Amino acid sequence: MRQSKLFTKTQKEAPKDEVSKNAQLLIRAGYIHKEMAGVYALLPLGVRVMNNIANVVRNEMNGVGGVEVSLTALQDKSVWEKTDRWRDEAIDIWFKSKLKNGTEVGLGFTHEEPFTEMIAEQVNSYRDLPILAYQIQTKFRNELRAKSGIMRGREFLMKDLYSFSRTQKEHEEIYAKIAEAYQRIFDTVGVGDKTYYTYASGGSFSKFSHEFQTLTESGEDTIYVHEEEKIAVNEEIINEPSVRNQFNLEDFIPQKAVEVGNIFSLGTKFSEPLNLTYTDESGNSQPVIMGSYGIGIGRLMGIVAELLSDDVGLIWPITIAPFKVHLVQLGDDDSVKSEAESLYQALVASGVTVLYDDRSLSAGEKFAESDLLGIPFRVVVSKKTLADAVCELKDRKTGSVSRIEKDALIKEMKKYA
């Protein structure tokens, strides 16, 4: 994409009313636009990163046998009354509205209930199970305060998968497989080394649930981390006897963290009230054993922005960067323009995504903006590089700068096509 066609501008200062680090950076770099507190639109660069993260998650969910669906935001009150999650006293983050005839509707803050109802229409026999179905879809949560940027929004993109199993054993195998896929997701998007498989409250149907918590000073949670074993325990259960029995807590150190994923064993909590049963091999009706598995796509973008940035801007991992290469043309000399244009065409033809800075600005302005945008590789074409028949290649993460011939550069970048 030509930067002259990218209508967003970068800003030297973040808006004064924005307190979160991720939103400050992402607004300054032109990735997001604040509509109101906790509600952010995605600008062109933001759309690209969000889609890339969604695709990393999608590939892993497909890999464990997940099938993609897309449920609706509008929610039928009667379904949620069956599980007693409609009342404001039970769930305090609903956005609710009304149809013209006065019927109340809600905006989905999660989707266990409609997923269970939808699957109940499709399942009769043990032969129909197990099912893993997921969506990547917008959730709405009426948060009292919204000060964490895109890490805790009132409207945000989330992947939620639900598993439907015949037996507890089958459920546990699926649960373990998804836990592994989650770890691969966090590795791929660049926060795996700081993300801990964390024991958390299990609710009424299992001893523990599990969170994936990423260490960060801006986190709202405190977890107790065992660095060697790469596990952690959420503070909320640190004093429970089951925890004290299972872990030697002397080796666990408290740290601030943010929850980037969670996986729950739901047992029959939803299948029983919503009548999701199957007929087993012996002809008996059995309730389906469920699990739910969430990852906030927007939150993941926020945590990557916070953790992988430096004083001068964002540093996207190559797996989710909006473009792999930021091609910067310096000066308006015809020979420079034509060389940059030809390199742009060659890279695009090789399948490499390129943001091509074809604008007339000073080197200082262009470099500062390039650092802020955080595209992994910066390639400079100038009169100087042209004279030496090379380009200049800078790695945004390490800061290392090298000179490289055009053909070698194309070959090198093609690895990331």
Place this chain on the structure above:
Amino acid sequence: MRQSKLFTKTQKEAPKDEVSKNAQLLIRAGYIHKEMAGVYALLPLGVRVMNNIANVVRNEMNGVGGVEVSLTALQDKSVWEKTDRWRDEAIDIWFKSKLKNGTEVGLGFTHEEPFTEMIAEQVNSYRDLPILAYQIQTKFRNELRAKSGIMRGREFLMKDLYSFSRTQKEHEEIYAKIAEAYQRIFDTVGVGDKTYYTYASGGSFSKFSHEFQTLTESGEDTIYVHEEEKIAVNEEIINEPSVRNQFNLEDFIPQKAVEVGNIFSLGTKFSEPLNLTYTDESGNSQPVIMGSYGIGIGRLMGIVAELLSDDVGLIWPITIAPFKVHLVQLGDDDSVKSEAESLYQALVASGVTVLYDDRSLSAGEKFAESDLLGIPFRVVVSKKTLADAVCELKDRKTGSVSRIEKDALIKEMKKYA
């Protein structure tokens, strides 16, 4: 994808409470699930078709220079008050809700206002224009009645593009370019021949707006069609002097139709109240000239389902079908299974999308279901075809059946990879 992993079931009868033809068919075939009147979830096959249609639209919008963004559903009341489109007396299809502090919020039924505000932050100079920005995103409309299935839902996927131009001339060039792209979209998804460029009410800033209306008995609109010139006039303006002056109405015949797209010249209707201006070459501040361009992605899926189906089921055009090939294995004979499996692997390796019916059902059940699903090519592998070292290939649209060798089939299908 293996059909044994596709958890949806087809149904012989449509639900009794569903009156629209598109929803009846799509529910029976397992593409959508009704959450409530006018609110439909997408099942796995439905997700695939919707994504394919969205990608056809996306490619055309990128082709005319559109840049993709994603605004939010939650809407700030204060923005809409500036254009007097917040009051229920002015707009009667808002879904509204409240933040915890009592502040009213709405759910976007369209996005002129927030788009204008967002662009106003980015534009200063004539050098920043023109801009074409679009999103493919969920809209919410509190329709009094919702009886048209996914052709008029309360929650639906829409592509809306907004253009921001310096001059009326520049605006008109963009407008014409997008009108051409729209016609290509309707051609690509298979309804181009029945879709008419239709003159409609222009509002306060232009003589006409333009709709793309597709002829169908289930349409809510009446248009007057000039078949030879492939244009039409909406009934709403048929008696206006400007219409009677411009067209010889004797040649126009009334027909029922549904609006699948619309394009509006907005002039400065939004840029003035929302203060979207630019500095021209002479240093003077000028209001930006706007246009808006909508296509209902879900509505398009609905109209294709209605128009391109027959008595036994759906007939997807190959451009938007959930899979190109429906590979049907007949019988559980080991040699048949292994041949079907090998053909499945070979097609997938060639980049062809395949739904592989690997289930143990009768030929009659499998064929009936295949017709209902409407995948363009049905390929049968059975003991009989195996004995003759061929496969059976059926074209869902024409009904023609032929026998073809495996290698020739793969070569033929690879055209649609």
